[in-house]
Amino acid sequence: MDSQKIESQVRTRFAPSPTGYMHIGGMRTALYAYCFAKQQGGKFLLRLEDTDIERQVDGAEEIIYSSLKSAGLIYDEGPDVGGDFGPYIQSQRKALYMPIAEQLIEQGDAYYCFCTKQRLQEMHLQGHTKYDKCCLQLDKAIARQRAKTEPFVIRQNIPTVGTSSFEDLIFGTIQVENKELEDNILIKNDGMPTYNFANVVDDYTMNITHVIRGVEYLSSTPKYNLLYDALGWKRPQYIHLQPVMRDSQHKLSKRKGDPSFEDFINQGYLKEAIINYIALLGWSGKEENEKYSLQELVHKFSLSGLSKSPSIFDVQKLKWLNSLYIKELDFDVFFALASPHIIPQIDSWNILNPDIKTLCSLLQSRCSVLTDVIDLTSFLKYEDFRSFDLNLFENKKQKTDVNLAKIVIPKLQLLLQQCFEQDNNLHDVLKDFAEQNDIKLAQVMWILRIAITGSAITPGGATDMVKVIGNDSVLSRLKIVLDRLL
């Protein structure tokens, strides 16, 4: 690979701090960064921002790795997969930052600060919103000496005059007065860089060409650019994303109870549907279609389709998409996914040989979330069946009632027994039966279905229910109902 190519290759990164779960908003940021890089034939990488030692969470990295991978957002470089620009965990890059900070000090673009947290707090209490550059007055050589024995911090020296501006690929020109900017801390007193410093150094040293991240960084980007400029580094392109909201004034927040990516998976959402849905939250394609596979998203993604305003997460629409994805699943796959939710409940049905496969095939078009199968099968509970309201036999539209049930059910008992023994087609048998007795097929179906399920709403019709419940249990259920009727 020649250097020209390396220079022009798009490189994006997803840089979460390991909090112990995969936030939906973070997943969307990763998705856009992935799509953009892949579309451009570039690289997508993962970097962990763990410079806050106090906020470490055990095993938090694993959740990020597995969530990204299961969603198909395969990173070319990252902590667990390696790459030429590692390490990809910020805390392991610690040694990298100090020399650069020292260079900035040398140039006058940064300085040692010995102010205590107490003094800073007092300043705030007095109404100062920014650090007063007090330690900038210190003689550089003396400050360097003090730093050997005293706790210190290194701050960015931001000009007090002039304006800074940059182009955001979605918001356009962003301009701020330098006097609005604070002398941020670059290196903390534990020797760790702050995010403000580390992200600049890392994005540069990892050759990131396009920085895709949340809008919360939009207003500090001018400060980062000052750093790039001071170091003589080429600034990356910026793409800031508005947040995913729970409602018009609150971001989606795991801490406030909103589900994370893995929560949605556990609730029975398909990863393809989640990815598809979150892609639509803040981005829209040029066509009317809204169903996109990850591959299609990579192909169709465009920066111009990105929204400038926040979007509210709508679980209804996610459900709709999810039901679409469930419907097109191969039956075997659906069965494997759905049956674990059904099996634990079979005991409560008191059915000899329930036909779970048939049940699942009926359920596939009826659930929008995998866990829906739990509610959708609860009608099979034996306790409910034994005591169901006999008035269910009454159906005004079909003109059926308890009296008709009393007449029909004994006949059905004999008919079905014979049908089962001779292995005849049940639907045909019932049809003949209806004709011979001069009643409507729909009436027979209604009575039979109620008689064996005790439920007005079932996933499938009478013949389907017979198949699910099985011949023996159908007959015994008919007997139970008949005993109650007479």
Add this chain to the structure above:
RNA sequence: GGCCCCAUGGUCAAGUGGUUAAGACAUCGCCCUUUCACGGCGGUAACCCGAGUUCGAACCUCGGUGGGGUCACCA
């Protein structure tokens, strides 16, 4: 509060000076039907407000209002 950003139906959103202001979810109605669902057809519903600019503004300008972000030794 200062600074930055944003503003089309309930929600996601097309739209970039002249449109009957798309489409999707949700909602409502009808059809299909062996209940429910699926599917099909149709309906209700929007340019935050006020000034400009212009023959003409959802679109351009300014001012309000509303919302978001930021102002940490968190990222």
